[in-house]
Amino acid sequence: MKILVLIGNVPDTTTKIKFNADKTAFDASGVQWIINPWDELALTRAVELKEAHADKIESIVVANVGRAETEATLRKALAVGADEAIRIDADAKDAWYVASQLAKVAAGFDLILAGIEASDYNGSAVGGMLAEMLDMKSVSAVSGIELADGALKISREIDGGSQTLSMQTPLLAVVQKGIAKEPRIPAMRGIMMARKKPLNVVAAADAEEHTAFVGFELPAPKAACKMIAEDQAGELINLLHNEAKVL
Numbered sequence: 001m002k003i004l005v006l007i008g009n010v011p012d013t014t015t016k017i018k019f020n021a022d023k024t025a026f027d028a029s030g031v032q033w034i035i036n037p038w039d040e041l042a043l044t045r046a047v048e049l050k051e052a053h054a055d056k057i058e059s060i061v062v063a064n065v066g067r068a069e070t071e072a073t074l075r076k077a078l079a080v081g082a083d084e085a086i087r088i089d090a091d092a093k094d095a096w097y098v099a100s101q102l103a104k105v106a107a108g109f110d111l112i113l114a115g116i117e118a119s120d121y122n123g124s125a126v127g128g129m130l131a132e133m134l135d136m137k138s139v140s141a142v143s144g145i146e147l148a149d150g151a152l153k154i155s156r157e158i159d160g161g162s163q164t165l166s167m168q169t170p171l172l173a174v175v176q177k178g179i180a181k182e183p184r185i186p187a188m189r190g191i192m193m194a195r196k197k198p199l200n201v202v203a204a205a206d207a208e209e210h211t212a213f214v215g216f217e218l219p220a221p222k223a224a225c226k227m228i229a230e231d232q233a234g235e236l237i238n239l240l241h242n243e244a245k246v247l
């Protein structure tokens with residue numbers, strides 16, 4: 001079985017968000033980039049499956065649509081345990097464009113793992129679009145994958161419970177929290193090995209862009225915090241009632 005894990009390159013969650021002067025684009029200067037958290041968990045699960053079923057899983061490949069700056073993120077994915085990386089040399093313009101680029105390298109994989117959303121633009125679109133473009137079965141909101149009896153045992157969280165499915169490959173799974181307990185931290189040996197693993201750069205394919213970004217706004221600043229002494233419960237109720245108007 002060959003596994004492909006899609007890797008989004010996103011700003012670290014502590015990044016202070018800024019936009020360019022006319023507020024039409026994110027200002028990436030000084031930003032620390034990381035593997036999209038859901039993709040880090042997906043990759044961790046793929047590595048765990050390969051360790052548990054070395055006889056069944058041939059390789060794990062990671063792919064990103066991005067420019068050369070994203071290679072540090074792909075090297076980290078190789079250090080975590082992927083065997084090979086592909087960078088499609090294009091700006092990630094919108095979800096359709098990203099999925100179209102990924103479709104050019106995603107044929108021939110038995111299992112494709114996408115994150116449920118990218119933590120920057122939160123589109124929740126690429127995985128489903130890619131499955132359609134590849135005409136591949138897909139399942140969303142996956143929180144567990146096991147190999148069992150020649151099939152994939154898929155767990156999903158549903159309202160008030162969980163669901164278990166048995167699915168055959170080829171399959172695209174859109175994964176969420178719970179797919180792995182903790183993201184795997186690369187060990188020194190993994191970091192050294194990652195330097196020698198293949199990172200192939202593929203030219204961008206022709207693809208349409210369907211989105212024009214009109215403008216971005218930061219949320220309104222939070223109101224100042226009022227501290228109320230612990231023996232002033234009456235004052236707290238008064239403020240909640242008359243000022244915040246939540247009571």
Ligand SMILES: Cc1cc2nc3c(=O)[nH]c(=O)nc-3n(C[C@H](O)[C@H](O)[C@H](O)COP(=O)(O)OP(=O)(O)OC[C@H]3O[C@@H](n4cnc5c(N)ncnc54)[C@H](O)[C@@H]3O)c2cc1C
Nearest residue numbers: 006064065092093094095115117118121122123124125126
């Ligand atoms: C309003 C807006 C403005 C944007 N402006 C810019 C911009 O100016 N410049 C720019 O570079 N990007 C920009 N983007 C980001 C770009 O559109 C996204 O990279 C793309 O749309 C995918 O993000 P998503 O939120 O749709 O991904 P989602 O559908 O939420 O991502 C789901 C999963 O798809 C996979 N995935 C997502 N992106 C990639 C990727 N690049 N490579 C590999 N796998 C991936 C990951 O597995 C991820 O977990 C913008 C996006 C939006 C919504």
